[in-house]
Amino acid sequence: MEWFTARGHQATVLTVEPTQEVHHFRQIDLSCSYGGRKIGRMVSAARLAYAVRCMRPDVVHAHYLKGLAWGIPLARFCPIVVTPWGSDVLEEQGAFKEWYSWSLTQKVFASADLVVVHSKYMEGRISPLLSKGVRVVRVGWGINLQTFKPGLDVETLRQRWNIGRDQQVIFSPRLAQPCYRHDLIIRAFSLIQKESPRVVLVIPEQFPDIEYVCKLRRLISTLNLGDHVRFTGSIPYSDMPLWMNLASIMVMVPQSDGMPNTLWEAMACGALPVLNRLPQYAEVIEDGINGLL
Known part of the structure; x- marks a missing residue:
């Protein structure tokens, strides 16, 4: 996000876990403190859809597909990119513990204009969730080599x-x-x-x-x-x-x-x-x- 803002783009993070650190991008807290965890997740997902409708951004990137991102299918007013994590799609990590998780995650994928994965393995694991014609690209992780480098004083x-x-x-x-x-x-x-x-x-x-x-x-x-x-x-x-x-x-x-x-x-x-x-x-x-x- 800092990379985009440093190049003059306006960037907003829609989240249920806002950080306390100072950033150059805006954060909007969509968390819900009532109704318990399951109801709270659904309320936050609805808030996400409403926020995207109001903002009408040039692009939405959903990073983590469970919970908050379940509101993405209600927010199809701009190009949507989704990047699944292991905990989103790997059953052995509890991705589909709730009976409705598979269906809602599948709808997020169906709403995407582009799906980005970080490994060949993940590309294979998400295939049962994808509708025909969904575009998938593999993009390796990048890190900041000015921050993560050897020789730091410990x-x-x-x-x-x-x-x-x-x-x-x-x-x-x-x-x-x-x-x-x-x-x-x-x-x-x-x-x-x-x-x-x-x-x-x-x-x-x-x-x-x-x-x-x-x-x-x-x-x-x-x-x-x-x-x-x-x-x-x-x-x-x-x-x-x-x-x-x-x-x-x-x-x-x-x-x-x-x-x-x-x-x-x-x-x-x-x-x-x-x-x-x-x-x-x-x-x-x-x-x-x-x-x-």
Whole structure:
């Protein structure tokens, strides 16, 4: 969004989770605080359609297709581009837990003038949801190489989190939710730690499943890893380049995934990606060359 505004375009984010950071683009909060989660999502979707009707923009880009974006079929007054995330379309990530999710997501795709995906794998997974004739293009993620780059000063992080200069860091950056299997990473780390006692595991608590985080803490206590694991709370995105620089290894072993930007960001900062062998990861990582599968 900042890229567009820097080039003179007017850009507006319609969201239910407005950020508190200062931006050059406008944000409109469409969240609904009444009626519970399901009704609230539908109200927000209707608000989205109304906002688009009032604004009549040159183009709408729907990024995340569940919930708020379900209002897109009611807002067909301009070209529409949609970009699905894994959690939008992968059943193993709970994409269609509600009985109505498949139908509403399918209608969003049907309303699109263009569908953008980030991997060959995702292109295959969305095909059952697409109407005949919907145009799909594959566009790889881009990152800001002025922000995500090696050589950043991480001394402040080391001091704040009591990580010595002689200690290497393994960073598990994904959301603190069961599908990202931080518990498996912790169990593997316990074996590594026996061989390399000075290694530290860092786990952020982004959008945490509280019950799952409590389970992780109990596991760490059971394995006597309390002195070797850092839970950092939610990390601001602006701090991610520092953590990626601090990390020697960035590890991700989800049961399922789309194509996370985290992978590109870690590689740009010099962290070695260690991943489970998902087909979408194999589109980017050649085992033993630019990472480990």
